[in-house]
Amino acid sequence: MPAVSKGDGMRGLAVFISDIRNCKSKEAEIKRINKELANIRSKFKGDKALDGYSKKKYVCKLLFIFLLGHDIDFGHMEAVNLLSSNRYTEKQIGYLFISVLVNSNSELIRLINNAIKNDLASRNPTFMGLALHCIANVGSREMAEAFAGEIPKILVAGDTMDSVKQSAALCLLRLYRASPDLVPMGDWTSRVVHLLNDQHLGVVTAATSLITTLAQKNPEEFKTSVSLAVSRLSRIVTSASTDLQDYTYYFVPAPWLSVKLLRLLQCYPPPDPAVRGRLTECLETILNKAQEPPKSKKVQHSNAKNAVLFEAISLIIHHDSEPNLLVRACNQLGQFLQHRETNLRYLALESMCTLASSEFSHEAVKTHIDTVINALKTERDVSVRQRAVDLLYAMCDRSNAQQIVAEMLSYLETADYSIREEIVLKVAILAEKYAVDYTWYVDTILNLIRIAGDYVSEEVWYRVIQIVINRDDVQGYAAKTVFEALQAPACHENLVKVGGYILGEFGNLIAGDPRSSPLIQFDLLHSKFHLCSVPTRALLLSTYIKFVNLFPEVKTTIQDVLRSDSQLKNADVELQQRAVEYLRLSSVASTDILATVLEEMPPFPERESSILAKLKKKKGPSTVTDLEEAKRERSVDVNGAPEPAPASASAASTPSPSADLLGLGAAPPAPTGPPPSAGGLLVDVFSDSASAVAPLAPGSEDNFARFVCKNNGVLFENQLLQIGLKSEFRQNLGRMFIFYGNKTSTQFLNFTPTLICADDLQANLNLQTKPVDPTVDGGAQVQQVVNIECVSDFTEAPVLNIQFRYGGTFQNVSVKLPITLNKFFQPTEMASQDFFQRWKQLSNPQQEVQSIFKAKHPMDTEITKAKLLLGRSSDLGQHSLKKLILTLQTLWALASSTPKPPRLDACCVWSRICKLRCTGSRCAQARTLFPRGYVTYCRSSFNPMQAVGLCVLFPCVSATLGDHTAHSTMEHLSTCTSSLGPGRGWDTKGLLTGTTAGLPVQGGPGSMKSRQPVVQSTN
């Protein structure tokens, strides 16, 4: 009980609090509170002016109610009134209420700021203190605007009381954190630095906090603080425990200040030698003291002492320059690893993780490996165990990798579910990184799947496949091992995936052994098939078709499986389609084509391990990268460069025989299929073809792109007007209905739509239309018919300009009318042989086109995927050679940055694009065949990073399909090409003309194609 004998502070408040405490239920409490709120409201609204005491009491009650968790929506004004009271306690309650309850956008802020201003000017230290506390508690921008200039003056003024200085320093700190732009640096900064020398340790403490925060952003301005901080620190650590009187805390001299000073020093590199010597002495003293017997058994003593010690170790690690100190720090932490205090063990593990990344202390950290492994087994707190895992990961190098990986694997069996995935990632990374023998790596990953299959994320099993594909020496072993692992009666689905993939690629390497003959391999995989999820089954189907290629002897077995109802009529579209397509492929394609299409996957480009990226994402970059950065010599491992390096850089450090897939360094090797004709017809594909027409309405370009593949829809819409389109095309003719809708209730006057064709367009495109009625009533719709004739190929689109008056203002809208060359395309039949033959004739160097450009945008797989899926139709705009290339480019990026199954995805996206453009019954076939062919060709000659011999894509389509798909693809390309306009460097007489002009063309006598070649030379 407090020392109270008589009287009461606020009796009414005490009664109220007692009442609340006596409430038996939540409902009773709410009832009591509502009663009180009503009472206070009536008092505040009442006619009788309240005296200061009553106001204070009621405001205090409101505060109490608020702190109970109820909303308070009145009383702010009364609280503000209290601020101007002369009675200290009233002012104090007013400020408390404001600090707790007033948010920054309150309209009262001006009144509050006024009251604060008065108190700051009062020169009464207690009032000033209250005002400063309030600013520091609210810390809003408005307050910063009002006081950020004033507070530094108070802080450095000679006659300011110490306690006010302390408040001012921290108040300024709070304002700086909230609105750094409003706190101007200036003369005061140097004087603030000198507060480190102040006699009053409280002032030094507050000032150190401020300086630390300011120095982080403005290191130059506060550079002089380093030597002052060191000398202050030195005086503290060498002082006897009684010297500092009340600033000594459980026999530790000024622990808070010490920690802050050490923190401040971490904003700077090691100081120059003179100061450095003194600092080293301080740090040594701190380390020495840690060895002394404790002066007290109280935990406060040990905490305060160790708080300083850990901060000192942080500084030592930060400087990372004194081997002696680093090793001592490490030994000290080693002692803590076995301390009975969980807190200390935890912190020691944490600090050691950072020490492990220093070249000076890495070895010292490694000596504690057994203790850490023991911690992994015995710690009761899961987060401590997790730190132990982190530390093992950090201290791992080639010398102890096998031991650490083995320990982690065995821990994984019993590990908490919450950290399993992370451990799996770590094991996978370490195994890959320090693998001398890749058979060990393969074993480790298979173990991971066995022990914690559910936690093996896609990245992990993708990665093992990448590595196996890139390393010839391990492929046979991998095939054998997965084959054996798959023998287990119950194996994890991830194993089936890995097994399916690896056997599909390398099953031939073990097929010689009668125990793993093709049929046995197939039966083994297929025995798992029905237990697997759809994606895995889809993968297995791909494995089967690869088997058809690898092992002709099981072809009929596989065809039987594919033909079975459960495949051909599977409810899942993906499975059904794969079954249909693979079955068809296996029966129509010749062995040569099959071998080409299903050729072994090309090596993956070396890049940052996707697992590492995932771990970084999970843990934040700092915990993962230090090791890599500290030990660059290890980057020759498959794990590669520490950062996602450009492919050329990582390729250089790659020991694997993989060809540089992205082909940055070398010219693309010759394709295995028909050669894309050589030539120097470089294209500047990224230059814009200027469209010198009237300014277009914003967003119309997007809409325009949408119409490339469709004929009907809304072309333009704003608040006044909507323009809809319906159009149809046949051969070289078309008709377009344009609907103008007045969205307002007011008439449009002088309504005049005009069709504008640029000069060169006029010759190629005939547009005929009739004028429309010049008035459009509110809510009405007007229709206009445009007859279109395509005379010759064209690049620009006509522009529709609409002018009208609306309510006295003149409106002018321009939109591009989506009449594009592709509207006049006709499908054509052609046998594949014919196409191929023609293709092969294109051997003239003039007939190949290549262009090199840098990607304009970073290629983020996920974003790209999303974009492709969402915006695929707009990717086919008429100006879209650029886009088409970009699409191919991004597809390639997708295909090569992700392991194989997504690679197929990427191709599906691509084929979807194709599908949009060629609506024919055979598209389904294109879809399956394309991916494989696509990849095959990409590998050999398609170089997207640099860019593209686009045309190499098409023979592979035609080779396997030989239908109009190829043809229309080609035509689309020619459209795009010609859209680049003259002087752009595509010699359209080259490859494209050569190809398309030679193609058989179907179409009536009126067809534009029969009148003129599709593409004319533009040069």
Place this chain on the structure above:
Amino acid sequence: MQFMLRFSTQGKLRLQKCHVPLSDKEKKKITRELVQMVLARKPKMRSFLEWRDLKIVYKIIHASVYFCCAIEDQDNELITLEIIHRYVELLDKYFVSVCELNIIFNFEKAYFILDEFLLGGEVQETSKKNVLKAIEQADLLQEPRHEYFNVPV
């Protein structure tokens, strides 16, 4: 330090001090989350937790009240434990012997003392004497101290 909470073992919030701008809604959500999290801890576990991108340091006092502070990543956990301890000492000293009821009935005092000790999330004055002197001086300014206590009725 970003915020400090003081709550009973029943999860009743007794004090909440926030040093970063947060809306009331966020504060409520955070409080609920942290109280649950800390109450679920077992003895012998470490007194620190990771939470969002912050570190939570908590301590149980007199077997009935929890203190819980959220500090930033680079802040020192052990010294934060002692901040809690020092604050408890200050309350003890001011209320002569700290008893939960005193603090409930004089909740505003707990805030004033905290403001003297910690401001803007940083330690302002670590000397026990200096903090209490400031508070007592303020009490003396207007009323004799004994009149200023709120007494349970």
